[in-house]
Amino acid sequence: MKLIVNLIFAGLLLCSQAAWADEVTGISPEQLLDMQHNQNALVVDIRTEAEWRNSGVIADSHKLQSFDRQGHFDAEKWLTDLRKLKSSSDQPVILVCRSGNRSGKVGALLTQQLGMKNIYHLNNGLQAWLESGHPVSPNCLQVACK
Structure with missing residues (x-):
């Protein structure tokens, strides 16, 4: 199973953005906040540990690195x-x-290949979050940062 999932994911990495854009719903920073507060949405930061250290994380998000070093x-x-x-x-x-x-590529794996529902990704990532003036919490040792 591990090999099959990894092969599927590797194939998705080779696909263009257009291949997954219609399957994974992109949301704005404001929509993220709304869903986080009103729908108990789970916010998962898939960046690397170095990225978490450098820029911080969205409050109440969970750090779950997707790619290793x-x-x-x-x-x-x-x-x-x-x-x-x-x-x-x-x-x-x-x-x-x-x-x-x-986040779009991982979302495509979850929706297209594994059939998961209610998967979203933050359009333009943390860059959009910061450009919108939203704060970040410093990186912390726990999986979930408050």
Whole structure:
């Protein structure tokens, strides 16, 4: 199963943005806040530890790195960790990365290949969040930052 999921994900990485844009719903920073507060959306920051340190994280988000330092993605482990964070199977999940590229690709894996519902990603990533004037919390040691 691990090999199959990793092969599927590798194939998605080779696809253009147009291939996944219609499947994963991109949202604005304001929509993220609304969903986080009114729909109990799970915000998952998939950036690297170095990125979390450099720029901080969105308050109440969960850090779940998608790619390791060598650029590898352990899809099976990542999905297991994601499922542990979800409070219910239908809880909305909002993926966040630096620019929206990685979060869109991971979202495509979740929706197109694994059939998950209620998966979103922050359009233009943390860059859009910061450009909109929203604050970030400093990186912290816990998985969830408050």
